[in-house]
Amino acid sequence: xxxxxxxxxxxxxxxxxxxxxxxxxxxxxxxxxxxxxxxxxxxxxxxxxxxxxxxxxxxxxxxxxxxxxxxxxxxxxxxxxxxxxxxxxxxxxxxxxxxxxxxxxxxxxxxxxxxxxxxxxxxxxxxxxxxxxxxxxxxxxxxxxxxxxxxxxxxxxxxxxxxxxxxxxxxxxxxxxxxxxxxxxxxxxxxxxxxxxxxxxxxxxxxxxxxxxxxxxxxxxxxxxxxxxxxxxxxxxxxxxxxxxxxxxxxxxxxxxxxxxxxxxxxxxxxxxxxxxxxx
Numbered sequence: 001x002x003x004x005x006x007x008x009x010x011x012x013x014x015x016x017x018x019x020x021x022x023x024x025x026x027x028x029x030x031x032x033x034x035x036x037x038x039x040x041x042x043x044x045x046x047x048x049x050x051x052x053x054x055x056x057x058x059x060x061x062x063x064x065x066x067x068x069x070x071x072x073x074x075x076x077x078x079x080x081x082x083x084x085x086x087x088x089x090x091x092x093x094x095x096x097x098x099x100x101x102x103x104x105x106x107x108x109x110x111x112x113x114x115x116x117x118x119x120x121x122x123x124x125x126x127x128x129x130x131x132x133x134x135x136x137x138x139x140x141x142x143x144x145x146x147x148x149x150x151x152x153x154x155x156x157x158x159x160x161x162x163x164x165x166x167x168x169x170x171x172x173x174x175x176x177x178x179x180x181x182x183x184x185x186x187x188x189x190x191x192x193x194x195x196x197x198x199x200x201x202x203x204x205x206x207x208x209x210x211x212x213x214x215x216x217x218x219x220x221x222x223x224x225x226x227x228x229x230x231x232x233x234x235x236x237x238x239x240x241x242x243x244x245x246x247x248x249x250x251x252x253x254x255x256x257x258x259x260x261x262x263x264x265x266x267x268x269x270x271x272x273x274x275x276x277x278x279x280x
Contacts, residue, residue: 035059092162
């Protein structure tokens with residue numbers, strides 16, 4: 001008989017958002033795998049829950065090594081509950097490796113739904129919510145970040161990102177470069193906490209605002225590209241230049257921009273020539 005793997009969503013801020021079921025599964029688990037065991041102790045103390053099972057750490061640094069141990073517990077019939085610091089495990093947090101391994105050997109996988117920074121920020125952003133894409137954390141290196149954002153420049157769906165406070169300004173600046181300074185955006189910080197704040201506006205305004213320093217857990221929501229937008233020759237040339245700076249050869253960049261904005265390649269080529277030699 002195999003056990004059961006439970007992914008348990010935890011509050012992203014206010015502990016009162018925890019469901020009664022979360023407390024029950026934590027108390028009944030044979031093993032609780034926690035991203036931070038100290039935060040788990042704080043959470044269970046606030047919930048008045050006693051964890052009778054074994055508690056082990058399960059974070060990015062030991063996820064690969066600890067997964068086989070947890071899989072052994074599951075295949076021996078134990079119930080393993082995975083919790084992360086906030087939100088749903090495996091969403092930009094540990095959990096995916098264990099879920100995939102458990103499915104491969106036929107172990108039941110279920111979840112205790114909980115608060116989500118992605119959905120909360122999306123709902124509060126004031127941006128379209130009918131279709132969206134979650135992009136997680138952007139790469140830390142400027143070149144890789146620019147390439148990732150260039151790939152998303154013509155994404156029509158609302159985009160949701162996580163970001164660290166000390167990288168927020170750089171990321172917003174990179175977004176303004178890739179998407180345009182006027183792209184509508186919302187920066188959501190400390191959601192459900194005492195100092196919750198949602199700052200909405202075009203990217204250039206949010207860049208200026210962020211330079212004063214922003215603290216806390218941050219989720220950025222960016223509106224999708226307007227599929228009907230018509231670019232000027234200067235804007236087409238700038239798009240090609242951005243792609244080139246991200247490492248795309250000019251010929252390919254011209255082709256990509258033409259396809260992206262549904263214009264003839266010759267139009268983009270002429271725009272690039274005009275930008276290089278405005279006198280002709």
